[in-house]
Amino acid sequence: MGEMEVDRADGRTASQLRPLACSRNTLHRAHGSARWSQGDTIVLAAVYGPKAGTKKGENPEKASIEVIWKPKTGHIGKLEKEYEMVLKRTLQSICLLTIHPNTTTSIIVQVLGDDGALLPCAINASCAALVDAGIPLKHLAVSICCGLTESGSVILDPTKAEEQKIQAFAYLVFPNSPLSVLSKGSSAEDDEPIEHGTITSVTHGVMPVLDYFNCLERGRAASAKISEFLRRSLESQTK
Amino acid sequence: MEQRWASTWRMSVNERKFIETALASDLRVDGRRPFDYRRLTIKFGREDGSAEVQLGQTHVLSYVTSQLVQPYRDRPNEGSLSIFTEFSPMADPSFEAGRPGEFAIELGRVIDRGLRESRAVDMESLCVVAGKSVWSIRVDLHIIDNGGNLVDAANIAALAALLTFRRPECTVGGENGQDVIIHDPEVMEPLPLIIHHLPIAVTFAFFSDGNIMVIDPTHKEEVVMGGRMTATINSNGDVCTVQKAGGEGIMSSVVMQCLRVASVKAADITSKIKNAVETYNTERALRKVKRHPLTAAHRVIVPDVIMKNEQVENIGHRPDKNSRQDDEMLVDTKTCTNSESSSGGRHTDPFVGGSSNWDPYPGRVGKLQDLPGPLMVIKEELRSDEMVIESTPELSTITSSSGTVGASGVKQQTNAPKSLKDAVKSKNRKKNKASTTTS
Secondary structure (H helix, E strand, O other), rough: OOOOOOOOOOOOOOOOOEEEEEEOOOOOOOOOOEEEEEEOOOEEEEEEEEEOOOOOOOOOOOOOEEEEEOOOOOOOOHHHHHHHHHHHHHHHHHEEEOOOOOOOEEEEEEEOOOOOHHHHHHHHHHHHHHHHHOEEEEEEEEEEEEEOOOOOOOOOOOOHHHHHHHOEEEEEEEEEEEHHHHHOOOOOOOHHHHHOOOEEEEEOOOOHHHHHHHHHHHHHHHHHHHHHHHHHHHHOOOO | OOOOOOOOOOOHHHHHHHHHHHHHHOOOOOOOOOOOOOOOEEEEEOOOEEEEEOOOEEEEEEEEEEEEEOOOOOOOOEEEEEEEEEOOOOOOOOOOOOOOOOOOOOEEEEEHEEEEEEEEOOOHHEEEOOOOHHHHEEEEEEEEOOOOOOOHHHHHHHHHHHHEEEOOOOOEOOOOOOOEEEEOOOOOOOOOOOOOOEEEEEEEEEOOOOEEEEEEEEHHHHHHHOOEEEEEOOOOOOOOEEEOOOOOOOOOHHHHHHHHHHHHHHHHHHHHHHHHHHHHHHHHHHHHHOOOOHHHHHHOOOOOOOOOOOOOOOOOOOOHHHHHHHHHHHOOOHHHHHOOOHHHHHHHHOOOOOOEEOOOOOHHHHHHHHOOHHHHHHHHHHHHHHHHOOOOOOOOOOOOOOOOOHHHHHOOOOOOOOHHHHHHHHHHHHHHHHHHHOO
């Protein structure tokens, strides 16, 4: 479609992601930690594995997840609370909550750099940190930000400047199960319902419905790349 | 905060006895001698005023930001400096989010006293319009890993960030001479803060009724210790702060000994910080040179550049000195466009801890792993610099000290990795001189 027509400031094409980097086990006290960076957006996530007891409003029959979001500078405001809530709900859907009932797992997210696509970066970092801590998960989650320009074309992984210019963008989280990596050639497997699910979608701005579906398609295609990278980095780093 | 689900870690009696017995024989658990510091690593982020300090296992981040505000009424022509410490829950399971505990407040106060009350940072130079607008500097310290001795690490982080911070240049103009115009960093070079001296905090831990003292306690030693004392001293030997809040009583002779040891350590750490900042400034100036390939030409006319003998690849040797400098200063613009897309990857390099780095130039990552200090990191980057250049050729804005762009300088375009360092240093001086005269 309008792929090559989009002119991005750093010279990327519409479907090109920024360089990804992931390093695990960077902190000594935390049970699990990961640092994820996409270009200049860098997020450090730390996990303190199941602690006894749950907070007052939580269901004691299941494990509960607690997310603390720390911005780089400034006070904690509504935006940080919203990010905490989205992150918590996303991670709740990927963790196996029934294995350790009446426990709390804390995930602390520290923003080290913000150049667009902050929430997806944080979700990716948290997922890697959970793996590093050994928390049982159903499957991994990969997150991507898709932006919609005025011309109707979808750009992936926008920078902060791009996010402010475009009319709408969406943060999308897709599941990353091992089957999505193995069954690359063949299609129409019985695991298709899992692969085609969307865990989280947070949109900003106004976009037509068809363009939103377009974003979903592009995001899912790109998430396969991120999944590959995530799995490679998790497997290659031996403790 | 519900205590039932906050994890409280208690040290076992065995561990405690082991540490105490070892200290009685002058042995520390991690193999250090009593007056040895752990390994100190200072790294800087891409922006000015962001530093990351690792002292052994303790990890602290610091960010400095500035804002124009109204001054306090009793000090109308002084700026302000405020320090915010964040004990992130990721540093220690006992740190809780929300209100800072008493230890966090104590740490903030010790650093505050050391920096602000000792007048390390010049406040009067931060005044723009007396009584109306002054610069307010805010230092955010994030403790992300508690490996013991947070005060020292946080202090070093705050100093490193303040030394590399640049505040925007602003001029007073407008109709009545009261409006302050803040200039974009691209248009006018931002200015560093004026820092008179570096107060370094040195922490001592006392064991067994004040007989044994060690420097830079680890997290486990902190649990076992009977008392602690922090002395903030600068390299001139001035005592900025002494903090001993409770704990075991120690004799005054021990206090004097501690201060003497602290002044030695302070000198050592000051030199480490200065080296790291100098390397960062060199690299920053290097980045500035590459971003303005056209304007770099006019800065080349520096007669006092001395060429050190270093391996320089691909330089066409010219007979006269001036054009040799041209070779080093300018950079092949063709390679700029090729590696633009990898500019993002380059920035992540100083912070990539592990081996997994999806990067189009994987060769570089291997070089940057497991290096002892910041100096090594930058040297490696300089050597491999010719391929990866962070530049956007469309930026042709000229900085404040611009003269006529020498068209002759543009002819020689070669890659010059290491010798740029020497050339850049003197250029830096010239640039600072020029910017102060124009401001």
